[in-house]
Amino acid sequence: MPAQLPRKEVRFDPRLPWLPGVRNMLSPMAGVTDRPFREICRGLGADMGFCEFASASGLTYGGEATWKLVDTEGEEGLVGIQIFGSDPEHMASAARLLSGRRMDVLDINFGCPAKKVVKKCGGSALLADLPLLEKITRSVIAESLVPVTAKIRTGWDEESVNYQEVGLLLQELGVPWVTMHGRTRSQKFSGEADWDRIARLVETLDIPVIGNGDVVDGASYRRMVEHTRCHAVMIGRGAIGNPWIFSRMKAVDEGRDEPVVEFTEMCRVTIDHIRGEVAMRGEDQGCLVVRKHIAKCFKGYPGAAMLRRKLYATQQIDEMINILEDAARRGDPRVVQP
Ligand SMILES: Cc1cc2nc3c(=O)[nH]c(=O)nc-3n(C[C@H](O)[C@H](O)[C@H](O)COP(=O)(O)O)c2cc1C
Known part of the structure; x- marks a missing residue:
């Protein structure tokens, strides 16, 4: 125990x-x-x-x-x-x-x-x-x-x-x-x-x-x-x-070490969050509302600022999800080019 x-x-x-x-x-x-x-x-x-x-x-x-x-x-x-x-x-x-x-x-x-x-x-x-x-x-x-x-x-x-x-x-x-x-x-x-x-x-x-x-x-x-x-x-x-x-x-x-949160997990949860917000508020508002979370997410990853900029540039759910899936597939935000 x-x-x-x-x-x-x-x-x-x-x-x-x-x-x-x-x-x-x-x-x-x-x-x-x-x-x-x-x-x-x-x-x-x-x-x-x-x-x-x-x-x-x-x-x-x-x-x-x-x-x-x-x-x-x-x-x-x-x-x-x-x-x-x-x-x-x-x-x-x-x-x-x-x-x-x-x-x-x-x-x-x-x-x-x-x-x-x-x-x-x-x-x-x-x-x-x-x-x-x-x-x-x-x-x-x-x-x-x-x-x-x-x-x-x-x-x-x-x-x-x-x-x-x-x-x-x-x-x-x-x-x-x-x-x-x-x-x-x-x-x-x-x-x-x-x-x-x-x-x-x-x-x-x-x-x-x-x-x-x-x-x-x-x-x-x-x-x-x-x-x-x-x-x-x-x-x-x-x-x-x-x-x-x-x-x-x-x-x-529970006396365990704090879990390490992988970058891919951050992308996966952000995608779920966008989907949830869009289902509740519609595409425009839903994509907008997650920005305040995205602003604080992916901290410490080189290239995070660029990833955020790409996500902020669109209010379309498909595009946001593509950006995140792409970044997650490669496991690194740096590969996401503006
Ligand atoms: C954006 C924002 C909205 C908040 N809205 C509420 C609220 O609706 N009701 C409330 O009791 N406190 C509200 N708070 C205060 C927080 O619940 C919390 O008491 C405060 O931020 C201190 O805790 P923290 O250091 O963990 O942020 C809000 C805080 C922030 C930053």
């Missing part, structure tokens, strides 16, 4: 019998974690995937684009839907409207730093208004058919760091876990995620804490768990163009 990473013993919610076995999750990421990408990540070892966040008001008013974000019909494996908003009634009605959806948890976003979200007092702005945060959490829990989880940051800014208070409040309200990105709202994505604070939250709460921030490979996954003793780790940017991060984390959990 490989040595287990050190985790704090926690109280699991009996409604989530699968939670003890969940060690990693794909973060909700707007514009990134759509269904094809969630499926790719799951296929490579992600224990659970989250949809991009959806506006509670958008869901309440029946916005077609918003509803598409939470399309999980028939999706296999563990999946969470995340909502954001500042109006407890809209949050409650979103939870009610979502109640027929295929999902394992409904997550509330208390961490988004984006101006357009916080200016309406949603996302991380709620960390600075705990009475409203409490009201929202209560109203979503009251309407949701599935357990309600929460994702927070460490506080609004360095002067108002309050994650322990927020965590205890959420635990008291009955959430089965809290995910924390180890930055304040004012940090946005700058500096480093504060893993000491994640460790403190783990110590403070009896329920599982999901650590989040700056895990990019198996080694940093191991370091985060060793440092914080968190129950599981949520991966955001580290999965873009690199869904293999999930197989790396699995290898760490």
